[in-house]
Amino acid sequence: MFGFTEAQIASFGLTFGVGGFMLYMVFIVGQLAWESKAGKFGTFVLFLALAFGMVGFVAKYLIQWYLTR
Template sequence: MFGYSEEQIAAFGLSFGVGGFMLYMLFIIGHLAWESKAGKFGTFVIFLGLAFGMTGFVAKYLIQWAIGIK
C-alpha cells in the first residue's frame, strides 16, 4: 500500500498511533483531576494510578532503542 510494507505500516502505527493515544489519555486524566478539584497530591495519585500502565510501553520502546533492536 503506497509503497510501504505491512511491517513498516505496523511499526509506524505502533510507534506514533499508540503514542498519540497515550498523550490523549494523559489529557483525559489531567482533565479528570482538574474537574474533581483533586489538589496537588490527589492529582499525583490520579496520574500514578491511571497512567502507571503506560510506563511499561515507554520502557519497552526505550529498552529496544538502547539495545538496537526493532
C-alpha cells in the same frame, strides 16, 4: 501500499498511533483531576494510578531502541 511493507506500517502505527493515544489519555487524567478539584496530592495519585501503565510501553520502546543501536 505506497511502497511500504506491512511491517513498516505496523511499526509506524504502534509507535505513533499508540503514542498519540497515550497523550490523549494523559489529557483525560488531567481533566479528571481538574474537574474533581483533586488538589496536588490527589492529582499525583491520579496520574500515578491511571497513567502508570504507560510507563511500561515507553520503557519497552526505549529498551528496543537501545538494543538495536
